[in-house]
Amino acid sequence: MNWCSPTMNLYPKFSFHQTYKSPSSKARIGQLVTPHGNVDTPAFIFCGTKATVKGVFPSQLRAAGTQIILSNTYHLMLQPGSHTVKQNGGLQKWTGWNGPMFTDSGGFQIFSLGHGSVAAEVKGQRNTQRPKTLLKIHEDGATFKSYLDGKVHKLTPESSIQVQKDLGADLIVVLDECTPFHVDKTYTASSLHRTHRWGKRSLQAFQDTSDESQALYGIIQGGIYEDLRKIGADFVNDQPFFAHAVGGSLGKNKSQMQDVVSYTMSLLDPSRPVHLLGIGGVEDIFHGVRQGIDTFDCVHPTRIARHGCALVNSDYLQYDSSHRKDHINLRNARFVHDTHPIDDQCPCETCHTLTRGYIHHLLKAHELLAMNALTLHNITFMNRLLNDVRDGIRSETLNTVEQRWVISRA
């Protein structure tokens, strides 16, 4: 057993405890210790953008095996404002979740998103026009218009830390510029160095105000360029961050993303936990854990639930051997008379009590319960997946686990 608390002075209430390291890959099993509870890693962090995982009670999250959720600084600083969250006792108490939480810096939404999918953006699938709400990036920070009322706001490394301190999540992140995929290397390099200056300012602001209740993640940028990723990795390794997050554009396709992640992971201090920002597809998770990624986040499981889709693993092929996606769309007419649960191996409330046919009806009738039921199933699916991934690492059967959970696209 290897207890790692590399920066004991800054983070006395946090630790990352690696309990098993695979001899066959960089995969490891661990436990993130935070003031609001522990997180078994590798873990999936669910997105509760506006301080709620849409449609689900905290007790339902817990019952589904969830240990940690993420909220977005950008959304909460605009509504209801971080002061309001602070006055109501901080995120964990305010939401009734009372467990480990993670906030991002707010930068991702400001720099990269007008509207659209986080995952698509970092995977290079979106057009990369700067959002119209971004007014200016300058050395001090960035000015942008609120998506709610057009009011102009400014976010700096220091204000991002202050806002995240008010929100009170256990795990918080430095402000960085998330460079789009299509910008050139010169811009990416220049942005990377500014991100590092911002990283130092974030750390300073963090140290100046820390009450030891939070731990700070540094971010590695550098786009698809190996030499820049090396500079990014060296920077974070040298700074007293609690943990690291791999961010930014990861390439134009899954293969390039895997290359960037693998290369970046080869450079990072292995004693610190590593989060892969905005990535969490089932295939991506198997690749990521083999590179040593400890935590993932992605809106995909909860977002597709609200569009009528349930995640399935290869157990589903018994019903349709030609199926080639990670999900089924229950709006499809073929489910009208289907009296099976989504997955008879799934222990969630949805699979225990509702059939595909009934969920199909709920979707066609625009009924709220459809979204709740599918969200709960997809959350349970991801937690079961990560549980099996941990078991697979521990017993060196990760390939077998992968065969069950990944439906081949071929």
Next chain:
Amino acid sequence: MNWCSPTMNLYPKFSFHQTYKSPSSKARIGQLVTPHGNVDTPAFIFCGTKATVKGVFPSQLRAAGTQIILSNTYHLMLQPGSHTVKQNGGLQKWTGWNGPMFTDSGGFQIFSLGHGSVAAEVKGQRNTQRPKTLLKIHEDGATFKSYLDGKVHKLTPESSIQVQKDLGADLIVVLDECTPFHVDKTYTASSLHRTHRWGKRSLQAFQDTSDESQALYGIIQGGIYEDLRKIGADFVNDQPFFAHAVGGSLGKNKSQMQDVVSYTMSLLDPSRPVHLLGIGGVEDIFHGVRQGIDTFDCVHPTRIARHGCALVNSDYLQYDSSHRKDHINLRNARFVHDTHPIDDQCPCETCHTLTRGYIHHLLKAHELLAMNALTLHNITFMNRLLNDVRDGIRSETLNTVEQRWVISRA
């Protein structure tokens, strides 16, 4: 103890067991026995219009103390169609509820509602233009256009029974014409007699096809006219219905509604259970149970939840002694920093884990969880209310119970 199974031959699997009769009013405590379980009366029947109480899992309904729910024949015959429900095992199995259920005849929506509130209509508060979707009322039945696709459908006493048989609820209702408040006495009388002819046809269709799994309610119409209500009551008393439902326009205000209900109840066979259709305000329930009403239904608790409102009783006056409504609207800005639960005496998940301030945020941010949380609270509120009503009847303390649950409008 008084076991009543007045029409043993038609309803061998059903009974209405009156366990206590108040010496001071017509209030009684009982148990409705159905093939899917028992219902303690007086009871509130929650509206699951399209075969779902919006946003709530069956397990959450049960945990909140719910024993019976109602679905609407009109909505389900149009979507997904009663054949689909039948093929999927019937309402109780299809929905995963597996408990007692009630369906109406479909007539109410066809005759009285374009869009709008059931409660407002029967209380005479709506304009009473016939809905544009109603094409014709004739001796055989009624033709109407689907609200979904404009397709023309016909509903007759026989087809309503057939549709309700396919849906499979335990308690079903004869087709009647629900006359609007503003029609004259001549029309009301003529409609009443047609409703009786339809009632006999419904009974015949029911008897011809019964497999003993359902019990049939007769309906008393007659509008606000005592002599017509008398004719309506005599009719149902004479027919082998399992139970009675008081329907139709109940007047232009609460006082007139109470008069119509009191008068009608004085005429009905006291051995049969009585349902008050579409009425279930907190005050109405106290008046109704004193007249001998056994079950109520109303969309109010679940509908106002989806508009941001939580039901409260007079315990709430400790926070705002000037409050004069049966609910609080959590969209109101005064709740931003409110760290109290809606009701600290309420055992629901919402009151146990979420504060008024957080629910306010969820509403302002258009978050799904707000609707789920408020629906669950309002369901729990109604079940607690009816539980206290039963206790109050049994212990002759109904006036004290009423003081706690009804917030005076004065």
